[in-house]
Amino acid sequence: MNPIYLIARKETGELLLDIRGLLWLMAVTIVLSAFSLLLVGSTELSLLDNAQVVYDMTAIVTALGCLLALIVGVDTVAGERERGSLVPLLLTPAPRGTILMGKLSGVAIAWAVIYVLSLPYLWAVGSTGQNMGQGMLITALLGTPVVLMFGFLGISLGSRADSARTALLTGLVTLVLSASPVLLGPSLRQSAIGRMFDAVNPFSAAVNAYDAVIIDSQSIISQSTHFAIALAWLFACLWFARFSFGKITR
Amino acid sequence: MKLTAFLVAAGLAILSPAALASPLSISLNPASTNPSSPQMGDNLKFQTVIQNNGTEAVDGLIAWISLVQVDKGKEQPVDLEDWSAHKAVTASSLASGGSIKTDWPMRLIQSGNYRVIVSAATRSGQELATSPFSDFTVRQKPVVESGRVLPIALGIPVLIGAGMVLQRRRRAHKQ
Numbered sequence: 001m002n003p004i005y006l007i008a009r010k011e012t013g014e015l016l017l018d019i020r021g022l023l024w025l026m027a028v029t030i031v032l033s034a035f036s037l038l039l040v041g042s043t044e045l046s047l048l049d050n051a052q053v054v055y056d057m058t059a060i061v062t063a064l065g066c067l068l069a070l071i072v073g074v075d076t077v078a079g080e081r082e083r084g085s086l087v088p089l090l091l092t093p094a095p096r097g098t099i100l101m102g103k104l105s106g107v108a109i110a111w112a113v114i115y116v117l118s119l120p121y122l123w124a125v126g127s128t129g130q131n132m133g134q135g136m137l138i139t140a141l142l143g144t145p146v147v148l149m150f151g152f153l154g155i156s157l158g159s160r161a162d163s164a165r166t167a168l169l170t171g172l173v174t175l176v177l178s179a180s181p182v183l184l185g186p187s188l189r190q191s192a193i194g195r196m197f198d199a200v201n202p203f204s205a206a207v208n209a210y211d212a213v214i215i216d217s218q219s220i221i222s223q224s225t226h227f228a229i230a231l232a233w234l235f236a237c238l239w240f241a242r243f244s245f246g247k248i249t250r
Numbered sequence: 251m252k253l254t255a256f257l258v259a260a261g262l263a264i265l266s267p268a269a270l271a272s273p274l275s276i277s278l279n280p281a282s283t284n285p286s287s288p289q290m291g292d293n294l295k296f297q298t299v300i301q302n303n304g305t306e307a308v309d310g311l312i313a314w315i316s317l318v319q320v321d322k323g324k325e326q327p328v329d330l331e332d333w334s335a336h337k338a339v340t341a342s343s344l345a346s347g348g349s350i351k352t353d354w355p356m357r358l359i360q361s362g363n364y365r366v367i368v369s370a371a372t373r374s375g376q377e378l379a380t381s382p383f384s385d386f387t388v389r390q391k392p393v394v395e396s397g398r399v400l401p402i403a404l405g406i407p408v409l410i411g412a413g414m415v416l417q418r419r420r421r422a423h424k425q
Contacts (some may be wrong), residue, residue: 023416029410033403040396040403050291052332052359053394117406124402130291166344215332 003094006178007102011076012109020211024071028064028114032121036062039125046151054135056125059207060117061139063179064201065111067149070171072110073154076103090248100155100245115140116145127191137215142226145234146206150175152237156228159244165235178203271377273304274344274370276313278381281353289389294356296384297369310373313353314338321362324349333359359391 015021039053080086089099118134126132154171161167180197181204198204209226212218255277281295288294296315302308314337317328332339339352354368 015416019414019417020412022417026407026410026414029407033407036394036399036403039394040399059407118407120402123397127398128395 003098004090004102004105007089007094007099008105008109011057011072011103011106011180015072015106015110015113024042024068025113025117026081029169030075032057032118033062036121036125037076045054050128050132051130051215054122054132055210057118057122057125058135058139058143058210058214059113061122062143062146062203062206063208065114065143066150066175066179067172068110068114069107069147069151070154071168072169073103073151073156074171076106076165077155077159077248078167079158081158086248096246096248097242100242103155104148104152104247106249107155108148111144111151113146115143119225131214134217134220138210138220138223141220142206142209142223142230145227146202149202149230149237150235152234152241155241156220157193157239158245158246159241170187173181181207200229202230202233213232258356267306272309272370272372272375272379273302273308274372274375274379275299275303276370276381277303278366278368278384280384280386284386287389288358289387290358290361290391292358293357296354296366296368297348298352298354298381300352300368300370300379301302302316302344302346305346307343307345307348308372308375309343311341311344311350311370312370312372313337313340313350313352313370315356315366315368317356317364317366319360319362319364324362327358328364330356330417333357355364356387364366364385392412 035057077086080089083193090096092099118139122132122136122139126135150171153174154167155170157167158164160171178201181201196206205226209223212223214222277299279297281297284294285292298313300313301310315330317330318334319326319369326375333356336353336355339350341350344350356366363385364387365383365385367383370379
């Protein structure tokens with residue numbers, strides 16, 4: 001049997017069948033549920049425009065996807081190292097590139113699961129308004145490279161750091177920095193530094209494209225600059241993951 | 251004495267508001283396609299004609315739209331980022347007697363009473379040209395339906411929780 005498939009199946013099993021993986025998914029759905037209930041319970045939020053709600057939800061889904069991909073990415077290398085199962089895996093005849101592909105597939109499946117779980121939430125809050133389908137599509141098209149990028153970054157950090165904790169902390173700081181456009185208001189992002197940061201930040205690229213497509217009803221095709229930024233970071237992190245994983249000696 | 255009075259009168263005439271008035275005039279009208287009673291999520295369009303009534307061309311023209319909420323206790327300027335993708339028009343020059351027609355689309359985000367106005371400035375003009383106000387009211391529309399949200403928000407975590415319990419039982423059964 002193809003080793004990539006075997007490793008991907010193991011990684012998926014740990015997410016979908018292991019208690020720890022299910023707890024992560026539970027945490028993700030609790031956050032989405034809390035936000036949805038807040039929209040219903042808060043008088044102010046319940047009056048938000050439908051497109052604005054869908055935009056907020058897609059940004060949250062992407063942020064959660066990045067967080068889970070980062071955790072899965074770090075855990076798949078550094079976590080395995082600490083559990084003592086990484087060295088036996090590396091000693092198998094399977095080439096490093098094949099093992100890495102299997103682990104990358106695990107990250108991709110984790111994102112696919114989160115995306116599927118988010119669809120009912122998007123439907124629940126956005127089905128009465130405009131651009132819900134476009135919102136789902138742009139999240140799949142642009143959220144995927146951004147989320148996978150963080151998964152690949154997690155694998156890189158897990159390969160290089162001495163411990164899973166160090167790798168996770170470094171990854172989380174990077175994620176918080178990158179996801180700051182969600183936390184900052186539009187006025188702060190209009191400053192020179194904010195605009196420069198937006199121009200190179202893959203997370204900004206994703207949320208700006210969501211804004212343009214969902215709120216301003218622009219076409220997905222017109223978001224090519226945002227796609228280019230996200231894909232550039234994806235390939236850079238893929239290269240970094242391959243390089244770092246190839247250097248593992250213990 | 252008469253000469254002094256004449257000079258004073260001439261000076262006042264030069265400095266009077268009429269002499270400083272902008273050569274631009276702006277008309278502002280809601281589009282005929284606008285809904286008569288708009289609600290949140292609807293699209294409105296306003297149409298302006300900026301006309302140069304002066305004897306000379308004006309250079310570096312920029313016109314922009316402003317929106318203010320005038321509800322009692324909520325008086326505030328509105329950030330147009332999500333209301334309108336079309337915030338300004340520019341023209342390098344507008345000849346004497348020339349005009350620019352512009353449509354200003356707007357998506358209604360929040361309920362309330364609003365006044366919209368279009369202003370224009372030029373590179374060297376001393377006065378700001380403004381249109382008359384156009385008023386409109388946005389009706390409230392609750393966009394998130396609790397009937398849809400509650401089953402999803404409560405059901406999905408419960409399903410995953412049930413999966414965890416099932417998994418734990420299966421594992422215990424194996425041992």
